[in-house]
Each structure stands twice: as C-alpha cells, then as structure tokens.
Amino acid sequence: MIEGIIVQTLVKGSVYALLALGFALIFGVARVLQLSHTAFYMLAAFGIYTFADLLGLSPVVSIILSIVITTGLGLLVYKLFIDRVREHHVTVMLITLAVAMVFQELMLIFFTGQYRSAPAFVTGYWEILGVKVAFQNMLVFVGAGVVLLITWALLSKTRLGIAIRATAQDTEIANLMGINVSMILFTVMGIAAALAAVAGVLVAPTLILEPRMLWPPFVMVMAMITLGGLGSVKGAVVGAFILALVEVLVVFLLPTGAFLKGAFALVVMVIVLIVRPEGLFGVVFEEERL
16 A cells, blocks of 8 residues: 555656646746646647547657647747736736636637547556556656756756746846846746646546646645745645645545545645745745745
C-alpha cells in the first residue's frame, strides 16, 4: 500500500505542480489572479485528442501542436483581455473567469458533453517496489519533472529569470533599471500557459476528457497556491505535493475516498492557514516574491 501511495502521489503531485507553478508565476509577477489558467490545461488535453485521435497525427506532432497552439491562445488572451486592465485586479478576475467559461462552452459546442479519451503515448507497465506502474504514468512524472527543472533553471540561472524576479520584487524599480516590464509580463503569461498546456498534454491519456474538466484542478490550484503562499513558486510546488498526498491517502484509506479527496485536501489547507495565514512559504509583507 505504501508503495502505491508514493507512486500515485508523485504522479498526481507533478501535474498539480505544473499547474500551480504557472498560476504562482502570474500572481507573483503581475499581481493578478488569472482564473482562466486551468482552461488552457483543458484545451491542451482536447488538443491531444483532436490531433492524435481524430486527425491521426503522431504523438510527437500532436504534443507540439497542442502546446504551441495553447500557449498562443494564452498570449492572445493576455493581450486582448488582461494587459489593458491588469491594474484593476477585480476586473481581471471577472474577465478571466468569463474567458474560462467561454472556452468551456466552445468545447461543449465542438465536442458536446460526451466523455472522450485520448490515446496513450506509450503502453505497458513497469513493476516498481511491487507496484505496477503504467508507462504512461511514468511519462507524466518524468515529463513534469523535466519541465519543472527547466523552469527552475530559467528563473534562477538566466538573465530572463533575473528580470522576472526583479519585476516580481518591484515593477517600478525594474522599469527604472531598463527592464521592459510589459514584455516580462507577456513572457510570464506565455510561460504559465505553456506549463498548463504541458500538464494537460501529459495527463490527457490518463483522464476522461469533457469540457468541465477545468474546474476540479482549478479549485485545487487555488488551494495549493494559498497553502504554499501567494506568489511563492517554491510554496506552489510544495503545496501541490502536499495536497496530492492528502488526496491519495484519502482514496487509499477511506471506502468513499474518491468522493471525499477534494474536501479533505481543502480541510488541510484551512487548518494550515489558521495556524499560518500567509501560507507555508508566504510573507507577511511584500518584501519577498518568488
């Protein structure tokens, strides 16, 4: 049982971490809550279904097309709806929530509400510690891990990462230092959309696809970044794996755990916030970001 819990937590937590990381980046740098974030996760998953299943393209081509198109849509949403009103935080929340619902309705029009499934990229399994782990689940974990490492290296080891972190600390000072803040925000939105797309692409073959699939991870992502600390990249990733572990434990240990996992995860978040209102890695004041 313990081996199964570990394996499932790593797989689920890695997908959650990709989603939470993108959301945390947006909030940490732009100070806005982008409520359509998980819609790009849903769009990328349906992209895999469309390209690989309906059009019969190869898995590699399907993955590339899904990620590129979804990232492009994310950038388009930012330029059309967020950029001009980003200083009005409530307006951004309402607009992005409306965008998410529009994407959901468009998917309902094109694909109806019928449940669908994307073809697996790889088949078979590997027995690890007595647990049969599907190659597809291993691909999810390894792929997500590689993307998380690349993102960490980008933020900590490159000039772009320094510019992003400087903008997150103080946009006015970053602008005075010659950093193009508008371009940095545009880039961060693209990175976040790409992370959501990668999560959707990796997990698509393991899920039942339907247009309302964006809402369960939406709730969990909000819980993760709140638990970890708003705007904290490290907190978002840690929070993702904590809540993934809680969900897996509930499913393994309770007879009706599949129906209660989300509720238990949110209870854990509430308990932590009562003890530490700023979250695990959040800050009381605004002197520390990312």
